[in-house]
Amino acid sequence: MISESPQFHRLAERSGEQLVITVDNRDVAVRQGDLIITAVLLHQKAIRRFEFGDGFRAGYCLMAACQDCWVSLGDGRRVRACDTIVEPGMEVRTGIFNANGKTENC
Numbered sequence: 801m802i803s804e805s806p807q808f809h810r811l812a813e814r815s816g817e818q819l820v821i822t823v824d825n826r827d828v829a830v831r832q833g834d835l836i837i838t839a840v841l842l843h844q845k846a847i848r849r850f851e852f853g854d855g856f857r858a859g860y861c862l863m864a865a866c867q868d869c870w871v872s873l874g875d876g877r878r879v880r881a882c883d884t885i886v887e888p889g890m891e892v893r894t895g896i897f898n899a900n901g902k903t904e905n906c
């Protein structure tokens with residue numbers, strides 16, 4: 801089971817229009833210009849499941865080098881969360897939570 805507490809905390813509020821995106825079918829408030837990894841980890845502990853065993857990943861390098869933050873988008877794209885800026889109405893799928901908002905097989 802993954803902790804529901806966030807991995808990131810904003811140290812300062814930033815300007816920018818507030819947007820709403822969905823992360824695993826849950827509405828998430830973000831700021832225009834936020835990276836996807838910021839948007840996700842301000843609300844949960846991880847960005848994806850670990851493909852080689854039990855556990856979760858939260859990115860590593862945060863600079864588009866390690867490939868540890870790939871997520872799927874509702875439009876079919878797969879992107880690195882650490883170098884993709886949020887867009888209004890974006891649907892991010894981490895694969896961590898099912899349709900009921902629960903984790904499975906953890």
Ligand code: FES
Nearest residue numbers: 859862866867882
């Ligand atoms: S966290 Fe390393 S590529 Fe995104």
